[in-house]
Amino acid sequence: MVERFLEAIDLPAQIVEDDREAPDFVIQHEGRAIGVEVTELYIQDGASRSPMQANERAARDIVLAAWTEFMAVSDKPYLVTVNFRDQLPRKLNRAAVARKIAGLVLEMSPEVWQSASWPDPHMDWDPLMDAVLAIRVTGVPSEALWSTTGGGWVAKASAEVLQARIDAKAPRLPRYRNRVDEVWLLIVADGSTPSQFFDPPTAEDARSVVSPFDQTWFFGRSRRRAVRLTGRGVQEPAGDPMQPTEAR
Numbered sequence: 001m002v003e004r005f006l007e008a009i010d011l012p013a014q015i016v017e018d019d020r021e022a023p024d025f026v027i028q029h030e031g032r033a034i035g036v037e038v039t040e041l042y043i044q045d046g047a048s049r050s051p052m053q054a055n056e057r058a059a060r061d062i063v064l065a066a067w068t069e070f071m072a073v074s075d076k077p078y079l080v081t082v083n084f085r086d087q088l089p090r091k092l093n094r095a096a097v098a099r100k101i102a103g104l105v106l107e108m109s110p111e112v113w114q115s116a117s118w119p120d121p122h123m124d125w126d127p128l129m130d131a132v133l134a135i136r137v138t139g140v141p142s143e144a145l146w147s148t149t150g151g152g153w154v155a156k157a158s159a160e161v162l163q164a165r166i167d168a169k170a171p172r173l174p175r176y177r178n179r180v181d182e183v184w185l186l187i188v189a190d191g192s193t194p195s196q197f198f199d200p201p202t203a204e205d206a207r208s209v210v211s212p213f214d215q216t217w218f219f220g221r222s223r224r225r226a227v228r229l230t231g232r233g234v235q236e237p238a239g240d241p242m243q244p245t246e247a248r
Contacts, residue, residue, distance in 0.1 A: 001188050002027070002036055005219045006035040008226040023176050035180035037213075039165050041189045041198055049199060058094065059084040059148045062131075065098035067146040070105055077144035080105055083134040084148060097131055107138050114183070152193065157201040157218055159208035162187060162229060166211045173212055182214040187229075190221045201226050 002025050006013055013029035023035035042075065063082050082101060107114035118135040155161075165187050177185045189198035200220050207230045216229040 001038060001190075001221060002186065004221055004224065005186055005188075005217070005226060009033060009217075019071050022172070024166035024181065025135065026128060028179060031182045032091050032182060034214075034218055035176050035183040036140050037169055037176070037183065038186045038187055041161065041187060042090055055084070055086070055088055056148070058092075062098050062101070063079060063148055065106070065230055067144075069099055069102035074106060076109070078105060078139050078146075079108075079135045079138040079140055079144070080146040081149045082147075082207070083130060083136075085130070085134055085192060090130050097129070100129060101132070101135065104135055108137045110137055112138040116140050117194045117234065133141060134162055155198050157205065159200045159201070159205040162201060162205065162209050162218065166209060166213070170212050184217065185211065185213040186214040186217050186219055188219050188221055200227050201229070 002015060004007045006027070010030060013027040013034070015025055016028045016033070017026040025035040025036040025038065027034050027036060040230055059082070062084075063080075066082075067080075104118050108118070115136060115138045166185060171229070173183060198220065200223070201218055206218070206227050209229045211229060218227045218229060219225070
């Protein structure tokens with residue numbers, strides 16, 4: 001994310017540390033050590049993980065388990081996409097669903113550059129598949145890829161949404177100051193999953209946030225769109241009284 005961000009703003013900087021927690025990264029630019037703290041935006045982001053984000057994580061876990069089950073009996077490379085329902089059942093037996101997906105892929109077994117899909121009128125419905133809308137399998141010569149797919153609405157990266165992420169990170173800033181010359185905050189909307197579909201902030205929203213960081217940026221990774229947030233009337237927090245809950 002940081003590398004793509006630096007490319008987007010055309011900043012000739014080098015990442016010199018990427019395995020630390022205070023802050024997440026350090027880059028070198030014109031002789032200055034700049035700390036970059038990274039936080040991601042999620043729809044319904046807040047003190048607890050958003051339901052959409054949790055659903056996506058569960059779906060990825062199921063597909064990974066299905067791939068593991070499949071690889072135990074076959075090494076054929078396939079492109080497999082699994083379309084899950086917007087909300088998975090609360091007491092879903094994930095292991096059973098993963099086994100069912102693996103079995104369906106084995107049953108389809110398309111040839112190279114041929115595709116097969118589920119549901120199929122010749123296949124019986126299984127109650128375990130209440131979590132899944134569709135599966136598509138394409139045979140490929142190599143480089144298998146199993147992934148999830150889905151849709152969602154695009155949210156607005158409003159000043160209120162951005163300010164919440166800034167406020168969650170701000171208490172950590174004083175201890176970062178002792179280690180680097182500057183500290184930037186990078187707010188990322190990855191855009192690869194429905195819970196991270198965000199439009200870039202408007203000019204008015206970008207001007208409206210208040211941030212104690214030396215620079216604060218919004219970065220739409222999928223669109224390679226970087227917007228600098230102005231930050232007015234900033235004051236540094238007094239300390240780091242608690243570790244804020246964050247989406248990373």
